[in-house]
Amino acid sequence: MMPFPIHIDILSLIIKGIIIGIAASAPMGPVGxxxxxxxxxxxxxxxxxxxIGASASDLIYALISGAGMSFVVDFINNPVYKFYLQLAGGLMxxxxxxxSFFSNPLKNAHSSGQREKGTLIHNMVTAFFITLSNPLIILLFIALFAQFNxxxxxxxxxxxxxxxSMIGGALLWWYGLTWLVDKIRAKFDQTGVxxxxxxxxxxxIFFSLVSLIGTLFNIYLFPKLPLQQ
Incomplete structure (x- = not known):
């Protein structure tokens, strides 16, 4: 009887990872x-x-966030502390x-006015270090990890x-974004961004409000996996 629930738990974990990867990559910051x-x-x-470069950098910060939360597992598993952690995560x-809604992503963006394309590796590496220069992404990962258990x-x-799975979700986002921009390149301007x-x-905002309501009323949309018990 054991293999079936484990299979279901892994599927749940994969879905969570994909959603987290998309959620962490989607906001249109400088790399976007x-x-x-x-x-x-x-x-x-x-x-x-x-x-891809941005996703690799995000993975580093995700591992740091996950390692930090693993060290305080007793704190996380305590029902009272878990409530406050998820509440804080929802607020974050x-x-x-x-x-993301009210900011202008173009305000601090620098035009990539390079005359030469450079190699794909060069474009990947520059994006990696630009993303790595923003350690505040750790707060976003902590909030997402808390909400999704x-x-x-x-x-x-x-x-x-x-x-x-998280990396897969991030790459899925970047693949979809570049596909969309490439298809409507002539019409995709600053307003589109x-x-x-x-x-x-x-x-x-919608997801965070739903999560906050669920936390306050002890209704978890993404319950903890049985393997964590």
Missing amino acids: ILCVQRTQKKGRWYGFATG LLAFGLI FIIPNQPILMGVGYA IIINRVIGSCV
């Missing part, structure tokens, strides 16, 4: 703008290479959503599956 610019000026695969997600202590194989950012912000 850079990805759009490179797709428009250099071609789709240069934009996608930018997304709400803050990220509001910032993503951390499974003492289960490195399962967590490996989770992190791999702002619209995408506001749609993303609205989705994050």
Whole structure:
């Protein structure tokens, strides 16, 4: 009887990882703008290479966030502390959503006015270090991990599956974004970037409000996996 629930738990973990990967990558920060610019000026695969570099950097911060939360597993599993952690996570997600909705992603973006395309590796590496220069992404990962009950202590194989799924979700986002920008390249202007950012912000705000209501009324949309018990 055991293999079946384990299979279901792994599927649940994969879905959570994909959602977290998309949620962490979707806000249109400097790298998102850079990805759009490179797709428009250099071609789709240069934009996608930018997304790969950003995803690799995000993975580093996700591992740091997960390791930090694993060290306080007793704190996380305590029902009272878990309530406050998820409440704080929901509030942080709400803050990220509001910032994403009201901010102008183009304000601090630098145009990639390079005359030469550079190699795909070069585009990947530059995006990696740009993303790595923003350690505040750790707060977003902590909030997402708390809301999705993503951390499974003492289960490195399962967590490996989770992190791999998270990378898959991030790459899925960058693949979809570059595909969209490439298809409507002539019509995709600065207004399009702002619209995408506001749609993303609205989705994050909606999810955070649902999560906060669920936390307050002890209704968890993404319950903890049985393997964590």
